[in-house]
Amino acid sequence: MSDQPILIIGAGISGLVFAQYLLSHDIPFEIFDRDPASDARSGGWGLTLHWSLPALRELLPRNIVDRFPETFVNKEASARGDTGRFQFFDLKSGAALYDSPAVERIRVSRARLRELLATGVNVQWGKSLHNVSSSGDTITAHFQDGTSATGKLLVACDGSRSRTREILYPDTQMNKLPVQLLGASTLYTAEELGGAQSIDPFIFQGSHPESNVFLFFSFLDTPNNFEDSSKDRYNCQVIISWADSKGIPVPNNNAERIALMKNMTENWSEPFRSLVQKLPDDVEVRSIRIEDWMFSLGRAHAHPRAVLVGDSAHTMTMFRGEGANNAIVDVLDLVKRLNITDTSSFDSIDLVSSIAAYENDVFARAEPSFLKSRQACLDAHDFSKIEGSPLVGSRDRV
DSSP, rough: TSSOOOOEOSSSSSHHHHHHHHHHTTTEEEESSSSSSTTTTTOSOOEEEEETTTHHHHSHHHHHHGEEEEEEEHHHHHTTTTTOOOEEEEETTEEEEOOOOOOEEEEHHHHHHHHHHHTOOOOEOOEEEEEEEEOOOOOEEEEETTTTTEEEEEEEOOOOHHHHHHHHHHHHOOOEEEEEEEEEEEEHHHHTTTTTTOOOEEEEEOOOOOTOEEEEEEEEOOSSSTTTOSSSSSEEEEEEEEEEGOOOOOOHHHHHHHHHHHHTTTTTTTTTHHHHHHHOOTHHHHEEEEEEEEEETTTOOOOOEEEEOHHHEEEOOOSSOOOHHHHHHHHHHHHHHHTTGGGGGGGGGHHHHHHHHHHHHHHHHHHHHHHHHHHHHHTTTOOEEEEEEEETTTOOOO
């Protein structure tokens, strides 16, 4: 059994961080991802990393850590030590109501971070998990293309729509929250931003006190940030969301979605209004139904050599940016509890005990983040509840 590799399902952030750790410790592994290639889903999302940074540095080899600036959405701001303020605005008056300062915080492009973490890692792309089978000492992943792989441990890092989770807990369903979201990524000149670039170099948010429509705005790239960056335009992510109680359905037609975004933000103050009103007619607007899920302790399943990590174990709403930070620390907890460099740790009895200890660690840490993220989502769409809400509270780990 000791010669068997560790199987990693999912080459997202947590899967690749784990792969880098195994690679640097000469531990055999195989990593699989359902995407056909690394850039299949390179669309506009950023990640804010804060309290997980010490864990990330501990897990990754120095040569990868030193290259973190390759992932920054604004290298210039990061180089001068600007961690951003993450301000929250009243979108009617334009007043800044709250901010969330941090001693250390970086804002990265998810696509660029994923590319960096894949350095030297042989990801097997186009591998959609179909099923899992177990024997006493091994576990086998069966893929939809008819191939399979056998190892001594299967680590599920396959995200919020985890197929592994569906296999382990077939009665599991995501929790649908009563919130609709529309988002788009576009390029704006400094003039088109109307001064928004001076608010914060990374992200800001706000809500209108009368309509309760929420805004999340982030920079995904800045002019001349990288060789392939625009020379004169900012790559921006513009998101609005609202509660189901408003009774406003999401149109299926893209043009109608753009029109809806503009209609719902017509009464906003500047520069927030124009960030939506100036969206190009051909921009792709994506609809996301907000959902979450948190595993519970003590639930038995048929595959004791399988373990959930990251979003597969705890899918959180985006309203506090906690998901990626918890996913990274999950990996650190796993390698510490499992003593993964010791082959005897994979003996059946020791492994079951170690995984149980890991799950206890994750639940104790991640459940508060999960609950705060859910509450932040709900509060974001009720202006009267924002004061004191986790939406505008500290992101520091307690």
